[in-house]
Amino acid sequence: MTVEYGVINIGTVSFPSDPARLSIRNTVSRYASDLGIYIYDSSVQLGSFENNTLTLNDRPVSLPAETVGMLGSDSRYSGNTDDRIHVFDQDIVTAQTWKKLDVPYYMQDGSRYDIDAALIIEAGVLLEFNSGSKLQISSSGSLKAIGTMAAPILFTGLEKTRVTGMASSFIVVTALTISWIM
Amino acid sequence: MTVEYGVINIGTVSFPSDPARLSIRNTVSRYASDLGMHIYDSSVQLGSFENNTLTLNDRPVKLPAEMVGVLGSDSQYSGNTDDRIHVFDQDIVTAQTWKKLDVPYYMQDSSRYDVNAALIIDAGVSLEFNSGSKLQVSSSGSLMAIGTETDPVLFTGLEQVPGYWGGIEFYRSNSTDNQLDYVIVEYAGAGDPLSSGNITSVCFPSTPTRFSVTNSVIKDSFGWGVYRYGGESDGCYITLTNNTYSNNASGDF
Numbered sequence: 001m002t003v004e005y006g007v008i009n010i011g012t013v014s015f016p017s018d019p020a021r022l023s024i025r026n027t028v029s030r031y032a033s034d035l036g037i038y039i040y041d042s043s044v045q046l047g048s049f050e051n052n053t054l055t056l057n058d059r060p061v062s063l064p065a066e067t068v069g070m071l072g073s074d075s076r077y078s079g080n081t082d083d084r085i086h087v088f089d090q091d092i093v094t095a096q097t098w099k100k101l102d103v104p105y106y107m108q109d110g111s112r113y114d115i116d117a118a119l120i121i122e123a124g125v126l127l128e129f130n131s132g133s134k135l136q137i138s139s140s141g142s143l144k145a146i147g148t149m150a151a152p153i154l155f156t157g158l159e160k161t162r163v164t165g166m167a168s169s170f171i172v173v174t175a176l177t178i179s180w181i182m
Numbered sequence: 183m184t185v186e187y188g189v190i191n192i193g194t195v196s197f198p199s200d201p202a203r204l205s206i207r208n209t210v211s212r213y214a215s216d217l218g219m220h221i222y223d224s225s226v227q228l229g230s231f232e233n234n235t236l237t238l239n240d241r242p243v244k245l246p247a248e249m250v251g252v253l254g255s256d257s258q259y260s261g262n263t264d265d266r267i268h269v270f271d272q273d274i275v276t277a278q279t280w281k282k283l284d285v286p287y288y289m290q291d292s293s294r295y296d297v298n299a300a301l302i303i304d305a306g307v308s309l310e311f312n313s314g315s316k317l318q319v320s321s322s323g324s325l326m327a328i329g330t331e332t333d334p335v336l337f338t339g340l341e342q343v344p345g346y347w348g349g350i351e352f353y354r355s356n357s358t359d360n361q362l363d364y365v366i367v368e369y370a371g372a373g374d375p376l377s378s379g380n381i382t383s384v385c386f387p388s389t390p391t392r393f394s395v396t397n398s399v400i401k402d403s404f405g406w407g408v409y410r411y412g413g414e415s416d417g418c419y420i421t422l423t424n425n426t427y428s429n430n431a432s433g434d435f
Contacts, residue, residue: 134188139200147183149208157187160213 002028008035009057014044023047032057036080039063042090046070055079060103062086065113068105069096078102084128092141093117100124100151106158107133115141124151128158184210190217191239198225205229214239218262221245224272228252237261242285244268247295250287251278260284266310274323275299282306282333288340289315294348297323300359306333310340314372316348321389324357325350329364331397337380339369344431345404348372351382352391356419360393371403375432379409383418390417401428408435 003009009029014020020040025048029036036054039046042064052075054060060077063070065087071077077085084106095118098105105125107113110132119137121127123146129135135155137143147153185191191211196202202222207230211218218236221228224246234257236242242259247269253259259267266288277300280287287307289295292314301319303309305328311317317337319325329335339346349370352360362381370380380403385391391411400407407430412418427434 129187145183147208152210153183155183155185155188155191160187 001026002030004029004031007033008038010036011038012040012044014040016043019043019045021045021047023049024052025050026052028053028055030054030056034058035062036060037063039067042066042093050074052076058082059084059086062088062108064088064090065092065107066090066094068098069094071099071101073099073101076102087113089113089133091116092119096120097122098125104128106130107135109133112136114138115143118142119144121145121153123147123153126154126156128156130158183208184212186211186213187215189215190220192219193217194220194222194226196222196226201225201227203227203229205231206234207232208234210235210237212236212238216240217244218242219244221249224248224275232256234258240264241266241268244270246270246272247289248272248274248276250280251276253281253283255281255283258284269295271295271315273298274301278302279304280307286310286336288312289317291315294318296320297325300324300357301326303327303335305329305335305364308336308338310338311347311370312340313346314348316351316370316372318351318353319355319360319393321354321356323355324359325352325355325393326359326361327363327365328361331364333364334399335362335365337365337367337370342369342402344369344402344429345372345375345378346370349378349380349382349403351384352393353384354386354389354391356390356392358392362393362395362398364397365395366399366401368399368402371405371431373405375405377409378405379403379432379435380407380430382406382409383411383420385411385417385419387415387417390419392419394421394423395425396421396423397425399426399428400434401426401430403430403432406430406432406435410435 009032036057089109091114097120191214218239265285271291273296279302327335367380
């Protein structure tokens with residue numbers, strides 16, 4: 001399937017009491033003036049997301065942190081004006097793996113992203129943090145980020161500045177957390 | 183992994199009843215406007231800390247005295263604005279070795295750092311003490327600092343002023359591991375110059391104190407170079423051999 005020339009080509013509206021359910025496979029989403037796909041919140045039940053192409057849009061995807069693990073490396077996310085996965089703040093409460101895609105992740109909200117479940121970040125993943133954001137691993141969460149010498153994992157600020165109070169890529173490991181950072 | 187441009191790049195919040203556990207290996211932490219890494223307190227369980235690089239931050243690491251032994255010499259801590267390991271006061275209750283890193287340790291708190299377990303300080307280590315701080319080796323602790331002629335262990339004040347810090351005190355510590363060899367102790371002796379020194383002892387017949395200082399330099403004390411609380415009949419078993427003393431206001435020992 002191909003969807004093109006929308007503002008948001010594929011959008012969802014969903015509530016926990018009334019969730020949206022969909023699967024997207026072998027689909028091209030292109031020429032959106034804003035987003036190729038927009039996942040409204042973590043109540044969206046994305047059954048499968050496979051072999052899609054999100055390109056030539058302004059941005060490929062906007063979705064909550066809790067749903068990021070659905071994005072697979074068998075899809076293409078590059079070739080957009082703003083080539084980043086836009087991740088907004090919603091607590092991670094489901095164990096998941098953030099995969100190495102062909103674009104970086106952008107933690108867009110200036111807030112604390114809570115990790116309340118086991119989060120694995122694959123080698124080679126790049127995460128950019130907006131000003132005022134941080135990643136907090138709570139007592140029920142963990143962070144395992146094992147890179148390699150050739151493909152390290154990068155946690156960085158949107159702006160490359162050391163001015164206090166500006167970009168804050170800040171990993172906080174809290175109580176009962178078991179984390180490996182490598 | 184690389185973490186960069188945070189205020190504190192890798193931080194911890196931890197409590198004894200609810201500890202944080204983590205391992206950090208092969209990781210670069212850089213461009214932090216404050217700290218490359220902050221260990222909140224000794225309840226943090228740092229499983230391993232290996233081959234990391236903490237550079238281009240304001241400060242590389244801040245951690246409690248009890249955790250200093252986890253820092254290894256296979257990591258880089260230099261190249262920051264303030265190139266020192268910032269050590270805050272929390273009693274040392276676990277036997278450990280403080281290794282020679284590529285930066286000095288800075289005992290930042292103006293308080294008494296209690297050594298209540300076996301502490302070994304490697305040759306070539308440099309410790310800077312803030313005003314009002316001191317190192318006290320208790321009855322359950324010991325201090326072994328064995329330097330070499332070319333790589334002594336340095337205990338000094340943040341500022342080079344006699345009496346700037348309190349010095350090393352062996353307080354009813356009767357361990358044969360209390361050995362200072364090829365060390366330099368300077369600018370201590372804060373307090374009453376008649377009963378203070380760069381190295382001091384507190385001992386009683388029922389709770390003796392034992393230590394040796396050999397091949398060392400003891401200088402610029404506001405009080406004594408070495409203050410001996412008493413003789414062996416008082417429970418003070420102190421060996422001083424082949425040391426160099428200079429500019430100790432109350433005398434050498």
